[in-house]
Amino acid sequence: MRLLEGKTVLVTGASTGIGRAIAIGAAQHGAAVAINYARDTAGAESCVAAIEAAGGRAIAVRGDVAEPATATDFIARAVEAFGKVDVMVSNAGICPFHAFLDMPVETFERTMRVNMHGGYFMCQAAAQQMVKQGHGGSIIAVSSISALVGGEYQTHYTPTKAGLHSLMQSAAIALGKHNIRCNSLLPGTILTEINKDDLADREKREYMEKRTPLGRLGMPEDMVGPAVFLASDMAAYVTGAALLVDGGMYVNLQ
Ligand code: NAD
Ligand code: RM4
Numbered sequence: 001m002r003l004l005e006g007k008t009v010l011v012t013g014a015s016t017g018i019g020r021a022i023a024i025g026a027a028q029h030g031a032a033v034a035i036n037y038a039r040d041t042a043g044a045e046s047c048v049a050a051i052e053a054a055g056g057r058a059i060a061v062r063g064d065v066a067e068p069a070t071a072t073d074f075i076a077r078a079v080e081a082f083g084k085v086d087v088m089v090s091n092a093g094i095c096p097f098h099a100f101l102d103m104p105v106e107t108f109e110r111t112m113r114v115n116m117h118g119g120y121f122m123c124q125a126a127a128q129q130m131v132k133q134g135h136g137g138s139i140i141a142v143s144s145i146s147a148l149v150g151g152e153y154q155t156h157y158t159p160t161k162a163g164l165h166s167l168m169q170s171a172a173i174a175l176g177k178h179n180i181r182c183n184s185l186l187p188g189t190i191l192t193e194i195n196k197d198d199l200a201d202r203e204k205r206e207y208m209e210k211r212t213p214l215g216r217l218g219m220p221e222d223m224v225g226p227a228v229f230l231a232s233d234m235a236a237y238v239t240g241a242a243l244l245v246d247g248g249m250y251v252n253l254q
Contacts (some may be wrong), residue, residue, distance in 0.1 A: 003232040005030035010074065010212065011035040012065055012122055013092025015043030017192035018142060018220045020088055023047055025224030026231065027056035034078035035060050035250055036070070036122075055084070065092045065118030066110070069124035084133055087188040087231040088126035088163075090119045091142040095194050097153040108156045115160035120167060123182070127175055136179030138231050141168050142223075145246050153198075161186075172240035176225040181239035183230045188246020190218035213248030222247075 009026040012111040013019040016033035024047065027033045033051055037044035037060055044060035063070030078085055093115045096107055123139050123202045130137035151158055165184045169179040170180040189195065189208050199205045199217075209217055226245045229235055244250055 001229055002028075002030035003234060004087070006088040007031045007231070008034065008078060008084050008179055009087040010034045010036070010078050010085055010126065011089040011091055012039070012074070014047055015040040015060075017194065018088070018190060018223045019020060019091035020047050021056070021220035021224055022053075022091065022227045024050055024076070024213070025221070025228055026083070026087070026089075027051040027058060027074060028054065029228050029232075031087070031231075032082040034056040034058070034072050034074065034081065036063055036065065037203045038062070038064055038092070039086055047075050051166060063128070064114075065122060066113040068117075068121045070118075071121040074122070075125045075129050079129065081192060085126055085129045085137065087138045088123060089140045089142065089227060089231070090122040090126075092122075093142065093160075093194070095154060095157045097198050098156070099153060100155040103156060107121045112160060115157070116146065116163045119160075123167065123171060126173065126225055127178075127180055131175075131178050132182050133168065134178075137181070138235070139171065139175075139180060139182045140227060141165070141182075141224075141231050143168075143186050143242065143243060145188045145250050146188060147184070147188050147206040148244075148250060149241070169240050170244075181235065183238060184236070185223065185230065186244040187223055187248070188212070188218055188244070188249045190220060192220060204252055208249070211249055211252045212246070216247065218245070 015037035
């Protein structure tokens, strides 16, 4: 069943990892896809090529999500290419692992700007376009299990993920009258570039695997079904919700 036929789906930070998997998965479900990427032109082009090779339609638009103008430009370029915006998956994010006591101000501020401000501008710009179109939409913020639990080297990062979840709750209220649904997706630990160095520590990786009831860490493809569900009309009455996709890691205290 193709759940996103006729929809235009936008995904930020989609040259790699979870964003790339969601972009390709959305196209497999029939969506026309616009991806944002920061610098990795080869990665973005290969994502577009993978979608086109499977008979889909896609464009890539470069831009730093920390800049508000990137969001309005991304929306404009997607509308130019595909005529409308039905779904925004705000996925771009960074997690430069660092200790709390000597956190450099620049690392803290950049993480806030990319993850929190970037997510805010993207979701707001998408909502403005959806309201103008007048036929609703779906906004998905890629938050994290880290919205619910802490991390010693993530004191700058976890507040951004809690913030995105909170943003979806308030935006769900602000946009309900326009039939625009806002939900957050909370991945557990998914093997991507963002945690490659962190999980190179074998002991840490084994600890993370052991606390996952399903017995393995996640792959970017594990996020596709949940994202497509929230994007699709199957989730027509789901708004202000958070979908945790973590193999059971969060509930495993003992
Ligand atoms: P990733 O590093 O492969 O992907 C992050 C993407 O965001 C990259 O494509 C990167 O280029 C892009 N990006 C970074 N800064 C950007 C900017 N300023 N402008 C535009 N794009 C930018 O890692 P990932 O795991 O796929 O991360 C995707 C999202 O998932 C992030 O928001 C991350 O916080 C979240 N997440 C990841 C995990 C995990 O375990 N991998 C868990 C929970 C949440
Ligand atoms: C996630 C979660 C994961 C970590 C990534 C970087 O939100 O904390 O465990 O590997 O971020």
